[in-house]
Amino acid sequence: MRLPDPERSYAVLVGTGAYRSPELADLPAVANNLTALAEILTDPALGGLPAGRCVILDDPDVRTLYRTLRRYAAMAEDTLLVYFAGHGRTGLRYSELYLALPDTDLDDLPVSALRFEDVRDIFINSPAANRVLILDCCFSGRAIPDMSGPDAIMGQTDIEGTYTLTATSANDLALALPGHTYTVFTGALLTLLRSGVPDGPELFTFAALYPRLLHALTVQGHPRPRQRGIGTVDRLALTRNPAHAAPRPAASPQHPSPPARHDGAHGTGSGSPSPGLPEPAHQPLLLSGHTATVYSVAFSPDGRTLATGSADETVRLWEAATGQTTDILHGHTNWLRSVRFSPDGRILATGSDDGTARLWEVATGQTTDILKGHASHIHSVAFSPDGQTLATSSADGTIRLWVVSQPHPK
Incomplete structure (x- = not known):
């Protein structure tokens, strides 16, 4: 099991959220899919890809998409990862799948959408040892027999070193629910990659990821995802598992306590803590209650209260x-990234992937x-020393300053 070689791999993330055809509804969540997946793949603690090797194509035309895929497929030596989110449409033949783009006209699919057959040909001709395709679109399961080669129905040619993960079967619709930050399939995938699995392996191979993704989606009644891997590519890891617990080092043999240190006026000569310092904790407290990864913690100024923000959308x-x-504070609709108390301890500020910051009265919740x-996720919040200004930073590349008594940007 291993991660892709960061210096010999490329990820191309493609999404179409805005359509000109009245027959294709806009998908505003797609842009969030691309941003969040890119953040995970390029996070040194998770995917580890250099930023320059993760390419985002947001609302591309057919020619730009085809040329970009072909270019990076030719450059990838170790791993090629291609992700697409948007509408999928079918052709006249049962196995035909088209990836709908901003200018797609349903009456002219062959010339206004990208044929999946073209994607397949790009994968075949790539020198990459591992080729990974993730499709979040309607009818995406039709890509699986096609990626198995032209004679797949007869059980003949397979494309060695490919792995395909799709949001649906060949005839199902992918879901993008109104008001949700991400599409259903990609949202479940992001939750797994960000939160991890406490009892899971250190690396999130596709073989380890798929059954958990399948369970997360089907238990909520969502379409069943599909997968197919040829060769040993399913043992390739997409990211590290952030919830994996590293093995504890073996306990060292017991030895007599060392003699107490004497540091002049600063030492007590007795081995006990200096005045004013707490006694050393022999057994740390374990705080349980959150149901997903905890991203932020903060003590109140008086040290009596601890605030925590989690991917379970609660504080x-x-x-x-x-x-x-x-x-327990409810209100955010996505992962909590940052929690901070005001200097007087009466107000708690929180920042979330739902794109909002909130101010809470600590006494009442x-x-x-x-x-x-x-315009995107909020990653950090901070109060000024006088508590009158709140700073927020976001994945949209901006920092905003807010007057706390009149919460609008300065």
């Missing part, structure tokens, strides 16, 4: 001395303000 407040939950303005 929890804990009594620091006991580890007991004192409140009520939202006092919702700060909207960023």
